[in-house]
Amino acid sequence: MRPLTDDESRAVFEKLANYIGKNLIHLIDRPDGAYCFRLQKDRVYYVSEESMRLAISVARPNLVSLGTCFGKFSKSGKFKLHITALDHISQYAKYKIWIKPNGEMPFLYGNHVLKAHLGRITEDTPEHQGVVVYSMNDMPLGFGVTARATVDTRKLDPTSIIVFHQADVGEYLRDEETLF
Amino acid sequence: MDVSNILASNTAKYQSITVEKETPLEVDPGLLLVSDLNPIDEESYASNLEEHLQSLARDGVQALLGSLFSLPTQRSDEGPLAQLPPPTTAIPRAKPLPKPKPLTKWEQFAKAKGIQHRTRDKRVWDEERQDWVNRWGRDGKNKQVEEQWITEVPANADVDFDPRKAARDERKARVTKNEKQRLANVSRGQGATNPRKAEIEKTLASSRISTASMGKFDKKLEGEKKMRGVKRKFEPTEKSLEAEKATSLALLSRMDSDAKKVRREGPKEEKVLNERKAVRFASKGRGGVALGRETARGKGKRTKGKR
Structure with a gap:
């Protein structure tokens, strides 16, 4: 599990902005607690800080999933949204x-x-x-x-x-x- | 008046200034250091830890102060100052050991061959003069040929052959060669790589991934090293989320401004004719190549018809 690099965040944000536009800020800057994007085995997870800190202590091969899976990176570096992100996307859809x-x-x-x-x-x-x-x-x-x-x-x-x-x-x- | 009572009460109030232990305390006033080598009294340690530690500390400080007051003093404005002796306790060094000097090329060769280093005398014996002369420098042996008053000229020499100049040039060439080698040794010691070698390695690396399979199915040569890619570096996972949020918001605003820039420039040249669409329409969706072939054939037919 690691934070996204600059290029990866750009890919994720661009894809998300297709659906929710500027409301993307509300996903990053949430009033109800700190949330972040984390990458684990090519998958991008949207996690609260609390569960992210708990998951730090889990070894990489043992960590199956955490938070909400938003999508995955293909081998060529493209980001594909998964249906699991629907809850957050529908909330802010333009x-x-x-x-x-x-x-x-x-x-x-x-x-x-x-x-x-x-x-x-x-x-x-x-x-x-x-x-x-x-x-x-x-x-x-x-x-x-x-x-x-x-x-x-x-x-x-x-x-x-x-x-x-x-x-x-x-x-x-x-x-x-x-x-x- | 009997003061012995008062004295006794006083001594009871103040502990003695001499510290007596089974093993005497080791005091190093140079570092203001006291080490207590006595084993810990288990009973008092278990019963009241705080008191035990305090008494230990008190004894140590008492011994240190006692040793300080026995030192020679020096007058100063703020009162007498004790002059500390040099410390006796060896403290581990703060800095790592200095790295060994890089070997010169000759030293490397000599080490590999097991050649012992021999110091050459600075002076050598001159048979003619029956005296010790300098090997180099003032009246050096290496300048003998160019400084002697008469020099033999080889029979096949040129007319303008100057044996003194030839000898001097040879000596100067040796000096410049040595200087060049010294500089090369210095740069090698600083870890400078050969630019030509680096260039070759770069070319080799790019050629190794320049096949259809990016070098995956290439035949491996014997002794071929595995290629090292660029090591990626990631942010730590347990960084503060505030900083992460700030960077992602900055990225968002950058993306936003990028989008605005594109919008301001406008879509590239709005033309009246959309070529792609026109070709699709004219060729009935079969593409530009088919259209080109068809028109060529049409021309051919037409010329036939004219004939």
Whole structure:
């Protein structure tokens, strides 16, 4: 377990800023206690200071997980967000999209969001913007990247993709052994 | 009047100024140091530790002060000052031992070959003069040839051959060579690496990772050393989180300003024609190469038609 280097923090922050923008400051500078990012076996964890200090005494091979896993670094140094980060992302999400009940299951099986399933969407969402996907009763289901700007979605046919799937809560079951 | 009672009470109040122990205390007034080599009295140690320690300390200080007052004194404005003798206790040195001098190249060679160092006499015996003369320096033996009043000239010598100058040049060349070697020894001793060697090693390192597999499946040569990468250095995990927060906030603001810079510059040259899109449209999504091939073929056809 170690703190992130400058480049690593930059990669993590850039990825997070895709979804929550400037609200990222609230993750770093929290009023309810000190939290930090820690790297352990390529995975980035968001941990409170208390549990981080406890985990210091655990040897690296014995430490399985701590805090909240935010994602992992690929071998080429890219950062990939995991669904486990959804709690924190949905809390501060800038752009949101709500999908109809008949679109929930397809999305939870890892498919992209189609226009037919679109319930609501934040106004002025630009193209290729990270968005959090909610069900109609405001339950966060996952996150993705918009394929079109909000304005352009009007002209699309119902079968075209509007949000590319990135992560969904179905991964808790599908990728259970590698997720945390 | 009987004062013996008062005296007795006084002596009871003040402990004696002489400290008597089984093994006498070792006092080193030079360092103001007292060492008590007596074994610890287990009984008093167990019963009342604080008192035991206090009495030990008291005895030690008493012995030290007693020795201080027996020292010769010197008058000063603040009263008499005791003159401390030089310390007798050996204290471990604070600094590490000095490193041995780096060997010169000759010394290394001599060590490897087991050549003993022999001091040469500064003076040598001159047969002609029947006297001891300097090996070098004033009237040195090494200047004999250039200073003698008559010199033999070899039969095949040039017309302008100056034997004195030739001998002097030879001697001066030896001096410069020695100076050069001395400087090389100094720079080697300071750990200076050969720049040419460093360059070769750098080239070798870059060539070793310049294969498709980054050198993973290359044939290993005999005696080839493992390549050393750059050692990464990380911040300590148990650093204060305040500092970490400050650095990440600084990084965030830097990222923010970077983004603003890009926005101010604007997207690179908004052109009326989007080439990528135009090519995609014209080639019906098959790409620029296909479009180029098609137009070439079309031209060919057209020329045929004209004929």
